[in-house]
Structure formats: structure tokens, C-alpha cells
Amino acid sequence: MALLAFVLTLMLMLLLVIVVVYAERKVAAFMQDRLGPTEAGPEGTLQPMLDVLKLLQKEDIIPTAADKKLFAIAPILIFAAVFAGFAVVPLSPTLVPAGIGIGVFYLLAIISLDVIGLLMAGWGSNNKYAMLGAMRSVAQIVSYEIPAGLAILAVVMVCQSLDFQEISYQQGVLMNQFLGLERESNWLFGIEALGINTTYIGGVTTWNIFRVPIMFVAFIIYFIASLAECNRAPFDIPEAESELVAGFHVEYSGFRFAVFFLAEYAMMVLVCLVAVILFLGSWNTALPNLGPLRLADWTTGTIGSWTAILWGGFWLISKTLVLLFVQLWARWTYPRLRVDQLMYLCWKVLTPIALGVVLLAGIWRLLM
């Protein structure tokens, strides 16, 4: 069973990564009035697959002066750290690779391991650009874990749970079917005094950004911080092609570079999945029940049957793809921040706002 979950999660991740790599090239091209890949397969759809095949055929070069052990292990460690994060992501009401009660905490902890891999790659390469890239990367990721962590903390305070699956159930019409939430109910904007019960309305009204509107601010903070955590533009200072060649992975080639590449895109997918689960209703439908129009019930399925799994997977993946598109959109729109601007944004803007959000979320919880 564990092996099956492993294989399925790996497949899902690889599929999403391939879609994102292709989408990135096409979206970038369209935004810049270009065509993007057109030759390999219909409309160039085979391009990402062929790129990976090309990378696997290339020579795995290890520089003479490199610290060979660190150099060899680093990409695998980074990928393992990111992939381990997928273990706690619930894919549908009944399908979760590892349904542990402290999923959120585990995820934050395991993703932080990524930093060690980056530093190993940068140090092990014995190259000034790789070293600088790794240092910038670590400084950036460690800094941005604070606003991201605070935004997640706000969600955890509101949901009173560290379990991704429980947080997911709270954001939809299936809430009362989760063990321990039978007597809970959702109120419009999370204010019981308004007297509008949204437990069986579901849809967007029970998503965290709607049922506790302050979560919208937390979501924006988390999204910005997550861009920085996966080294995406406009926070791609560690890679900065124009200054650092490619940052920490400048010395890597062939298979090991492919692993870095995969880990980077898997990280993008993971942070978007987490954003969807924590803020955008997880695998819950976007359509609310409106009187006789039982849109939420129709697009949720019944727990225990295939319909619930398929609908859950559909909503989770499609919401994730929308967020991934926003990531691409931001990359091809905004210029890179300077290091000082990056730190200013983190410590002087996002962190104070995130602290305020945590306080407000605590107060809001008292109203629920």
C-alpha cells in the first residue's frame, strides 16, 4: 500500500511537472509574442520529455576540485526533501498518501531540508558563483520561511488542526463527515453572530479565504513567500542567470542537473498544492449549493465511491494549475528584486503584516 502511494504520488508529480515545464515555455513565449516549442510532437508537446531524455544522455561531469561526496548527494537530497513533502498532501476526501496528524508541521520541517541540499551543492561545487548562489538561496529561503510560516500558523489557528485532511474537510460540504467535526458548523465570514449557516452551502463560501476573510491577506503573504521559497522570479536572485550564470547548480550537468530541475518544478507544484489546501478549499468544489440547485453536492460525489476521488482530484489539480499559471505569469512580468529589496520586503513588509494577521486570526477564531 505504501509502495502504491509512493508510485502514484511520483507519477502525479512527474505529470504535473511535465505539464508545468511545457506551460512555462508556451506561456513565456505567448507573453513575449513568440511561438514557443512547435516542432516536437503536436504543438511541441513532447518538448519537456525530449529535454529530459537529452539531459539523461549527457555526461555526468564532476569537477576535479569539487567535494565529490557532497556534490553527488546534494541533488538527490534536494529532490528527496521536496518529494517527501508530497507524502502528506491529500488528493481527495479518502485518498492521502500518509494521513498523519501533524502534516503541516511535517511539511514545513521536511521542506526546510531543501536548504541543506542547496548549501551542499554550492559548497561542494567549489565554484564562486555556485557558492554565492547557494548563500543567497539559503538566506532567502530561511528568511521567507518566517512570513510563510506565520501565514500557515494563522490557518492552523483558525482550523485548530495540523492535519491537512481535517483542514480540507473544514472547507466544504463534507465537513460533518470527518471524525471529530460532526457537530461543527461554518458561518458566513466565520462570524456566528451573523446567523447565516454555510455548512451545507459549501463551495467558495466555506473556503478559508472566504469563511475567514483575513485569510485572504494570509494567502497573498503565503503566495509571495512561496515564490521566494522556490526561487521563482521575481525572487530568483539565487539563480540570476545574468549575474551568477545559474547559481548553485552551475557545475551540474546531465542526470544530476535534471534532478535539480525536477526538484525545482516539483517545489513549485508543492507550494501551490499547499496554498490550495490551506486557503482555496483544498479538494472541495468551487460551486455552492443554491437552494434547489445542489451544485456543491453534484460536484463533490459521495465519500467511498470513485466519484468523490475523481471530483476531489479534479478540483485540487485544477486549482493548483491556476496558481501555477499565476506563478508563471509573475515570472514573465516582473523584474528581479535586488538582494536588499528582497530582505526589505521580507522583514519590513511581509513579516509585520503576517504577525498582524496571526493576531487577527486569533480574534476571528473567537467569533466562530
Next chain:
Amino acid sequence: MEVVKYKHGFWDVVKSLVSGARLTWQHLLSAKNRRRPSHVAAEDYFKQPDGMATLKYPYEAIPVPDNGRYRLHNEIEDCIVCDLCAKICPVNCITIESVKATEDIGVTSDGTKKRLYAPVFDIDMAKCCYCGLCTTVCPTDCLTMTPVYDFSEVNIKNMIYHFSDLSPEQAQEKQLLFEKQQEEMAAAKAAALAARKKA
């Protein structure tokens, strides 16, 4: 000098972020259009503001102008082997050898009488500077510039274009015929001279 003032307020920043995002979004939407590969002289050449600008080159190409100067072509049937092109060429990329014809070899398409064979008529396109002087001096308009510009080669020797329609054997034969005729003429001349002396 006027100092540029940047707007630093929170809402100014948000506004500028949104306007940037809107700009790329509009380009994404207009990506359903494509620029047409129209001729440089066409009305709409500068009036296609949106859509994807990439030209799928081997599949489509912008037509070349009539006076474009690209690969040379020599119509050897019409060539009178006058050597004017080789003489005017500023980079000496044209090599011509000629053999006088012993018999009547016809006329060119514009009625000029041909008197010379060209065993060698080579143009080295790798040396050519595409000035077009050779085409202006050509008396029979047999040397022209074609619209072909995509003719790169892996081996540089293939950049030398051979336009002669004579095989080396045929050239040898024509040369022998010419030498024989010269000898005969010389012999006839000598005989005539001897006859005059005798008389």
C-alpha cells in the same frame, strides 16, 4: 536637470504591479493572432501591432524584394564567355577559361553570336560579396541574381558553383580541334608564303 520622482506608496506599487500583469495578460490573449509573412512593400507590413511575431522559417518566409541581391546564376546557353564579369569582380570570385570554337556554335537568345566555349565557369559563392556588378556588365544578361538565399553548405568546396556545360573530355576535344585548326592555318599560311616566294 529634473529629478525623476518615483512613487513609493503602497497603492502606487500595487497599481504598477497590476498594470504590468495586465500588459502581459493582453499579450497572452493576442497570442491567438500571428503576424503574416507579408512582403516588405506590402501595405500592412508595419501595421500588424499584435500577435506572435515569430516566422516559422523553413515553412514560411518573407518574400524577397525584386532588387534583392542573393545567389548568382549563369545561364551558360546565353553566355558569350566575354570575361567582363570576371574582370569587374572586386573580390575575384569568378574564374573563366575559354576555348575558341572551330565551328559555328549558334547564337544566344538575344541573337548575339557565340564564338567561345567555356571549359571552366566557376563562381565561388563563399568569396562573393553580393555587389551585383557582374550582373550589370553582362552584355547578354545571362548572369543574374536569384531570390535564393538559403544555400549554406557543410563543405566549403560546395560553395563553388560550376556553370560550364562541357565535360573535361569535351573541353579537351575542343582544345585539340582548335590547336589542329591553328596548325592547319599555320601550315596553309606557310604554304602560301612559300608559293609566293617561288613566284
